[in-house]
Every structure is written in structure tokens, then in C-alpha cells.
Amino acid sequence: MPDESMMSRKDFNHKEFKNLVKEAIADELSAVAMYVQMANMVKNPVLRAIIFSIAGDEYNHARTWMTILEQEF
Numbered sequence: 001m002p003d004e005s006m007m008s009r010k011d012f013n014h015k016e017f018k019n020l021v022k023e024a025i026a027d028e029l030s031a032v033a034m035y036v037q038m039a040n041m042v043k044n045p046v047l048r049a050i051i052f053s054i055a056g057d058e059y060n061h062a063r064t065w066m067t068i069l070e071q072e073f
């Protein structure tokens with residue numbers, strides 16, 4: 001059985017990790033917003049599609065982080 005100092009360090013790391021995951025989610029969603037805005041600034045339909053696709057990738061990263069946040073770690 002770990003002593004109390006080990007337990008509190010583990011809890012701190014757990015909270016810290018959770019906070020970093022939440023930050024990662026916010027960053028991914030900010031990137032989605034930025035790329036959608038950029039896509040809407042471009043007239044070339046191929047470039048627009050590529051940039052929207054990048055936005056989709058970032059959205060999926062956010063979803064992956066959300067799934068990680070729901071796990072036991």
C-alpha cells in the first residue's frame with residue numbers, strides 16, 4: 001500500500017493530466033473554428049475542401065480527447 005505522500009502525488013498527476021486533456025480539447029476546438037473561418041475566406045473549391053477536411057481532422061482529435069477523458073487512467 002503506497003504511503004499518503006505517494007497517493008497525493010498520484011491524485012495531483014491525475015488532476016493535472018485531466019486538466020491538460022481539457023486544455024487539449026479546447027485547443028482542438030479553437031483550431032476547428034480557425035480552419036472553418038479560413039476555409040470560408042478561400043474561393044477555390046478544392047482548397048476550401050482541403051481546409052474543411054483539416055477542420056474535420058481537428059474535430060476528430062477533440063472527440064478522441066473527449067473519449068480519453070471518459071476513461072479510467
Ligand SMILES: [Fe+2]
Nearest residue numbers: 028057058061
Ligand atoms: Fe489536432
